[in-house]
Amino acid sequence: MSADLPRRRYARRTFAFMGAYVAVNAAAVAGAFDDLRRPGAWVLGLAIAAPVAAQIWATLELMRQCDEFVRAVLAKRFIIASGVAMALFSAWGFLESYAQAPHAPGWLIYPLFWAAFGAVTPLVRTSR
Structure with a gap:
């Protein structure tokens, strides 16, 4: 495996996960989810947290592959x-x-x- 391959994978994963993080946060700040009831608000909070967990996984994967x-x-x-x-x-x-x-x-x-x-x-x- 090329030494650059893990870094390229990490960069792609980072852009994907942080793109999702920014998109959901931007939509929330813009008011797209203002009418959510309690269960929906919990789902939104977990949806925003999911890319955070995924980014941590991507970093650990980079460590594993190096x-x-x-x-x-x-x-x-x-x-x-x-x-x-x-x-x-x-x-x-x-x-x-x-x-x-x-x-x-x-x-x-x-x-x-x-x-x-x-x-x-x-x-x-x-x-x-």
């Missing part, structure tokens, strides 16, 4: 970014509870994770 070094570096970046995102979001939650900081919706953890992943990527170049 060689050991790339897999280890990606895993290290993933773990560090997860820790950074959880620490920041937890800190914000405590600020909400004790310092009356404005509420941050829970779904922000996902873009926060990817922002952290982007920030740590140039800093993590080795699996050590």
